[in-house]
Amino acid sequence: GNSVTQMEGPVTLSEEAFLTINCTYTATGYPSLFWYVQYPGEGLQLLLKATKADDKGSNKGFEATYRKETTSFHLEKGSVQVSDSAVYFCALTNQAGTALIFGKGTTLSVSS
Amino acid sequence: DTEVTQTPKHLVMGMTNKKSLKCEQHMGHRAMYWYKQKAKKPPELMFVYSYEKLSINESVPSRFSPECPNSSLLNLHLHALQPEDSALYLCASSQDPLAGNTGELFFGEGSRLTVL
Numbered sequence: 730g731n732s733v734t735q736m737e738g739p740v741t742l743s744e745e746a747f748l749t750i751n752c753t754y755t756a757t758g759y760p761s762l763f764w765y766v767q768y769p770g771e772g773l774q775l776l777l778k779a780t781k782a783d784d785k786g787s788n789k790g791f792e793a794t795y796r797k798e799t800t801s802f803h804l805e806k807g808s809v810q811v812s813d814s815a816v817y818f819c820a821l822t823n824q825a826g827t828a829l830i831f832g833k834g835t836t837l838s839v840s841s
Numbered sequence: 842d843t844e845v846t847q848t849p850k851h852l853v854m855g856m857t858n859k860k861s862l863k864c865e866q867h868m869g870h871r872a873m874y875w876y877k878q879k880a881k882k883p884p885e886l887m888f889v890y891s892y893e894k895l896s897i898n899e900s901v902p903s904r905f906s907p908e909c910p911n912s913s914l915l916n917l918h919l920h921a922l923q924p925e926d927s928a929l930y931l932c933a934s935s936q937d938p939l940a941g942n943t944g945e946l947f948f949g950e951g952s953r954l955t956v957l
Contacts (some may be wrong), residue, residue: 772948
């Protein structure tokens with residue numbers, strides 16, 4: 730079945746540093762890809778998504794490009810802020826397209 | 842109004858208790874989901890309701906019983922739980938079931954369950 734692998738955390742950065750969180754996937758067909766963010770004590774929020782190869786999702790300064798050739802959807806941000814501290818989950822739709830499968834999550838901690 | 846509301850936020854129950862978790866959305870979404878999230882783990886899908894009918898049950902033990910009384914409400918009835926069932930239970934909704942791979946989920950803040 731479809732699955733997603735993302736880099737282990739935690740990732741610790743200083744404010745204004747560049748962020749990359751790696752995500753690769755295994756899938757049958759052409760799933761949609763997502764990044765969700767979970768702030769402390771809250772539920773998950775959709776950060777960005779891409780529905781087909783070469784699509785770039787972007788939101789709040791975060792970007793990720795759907796790379797079919799490398800089966801990747803890496804999350805990037807040019808300059809992180811303390812308020813970006815959260816857990817980031819890469820996700821894709823299951824083979825039937827009826828539910829999301831989440832990666833293990835990467836904890837990001839940004840200090841001032 | 843773009844919220845998914847879950848109650849209670851915290852629940853402590855014994856192994857012989859019967860309790861329920863509730864979820865409500867007023868976005869007109871026709872698919873609703875229960876996910877279970879253990880500490881420092883990703884959410885794991887439990888159930889999916891599509892147009893008020895149970896469409897996915899991810900082999901969840903029968904001590905968890907979902908119910909969808911109408912398109913806005915989703916309940917999770919709990920009975921004879923085990924301590925290992927302690928977790929954050931997340932409800933989510935989507936405009937349509939994710940067929941077509943274009944859906945996104947809107948999550949509630951979760952109900953944190955502790956089983957003693």
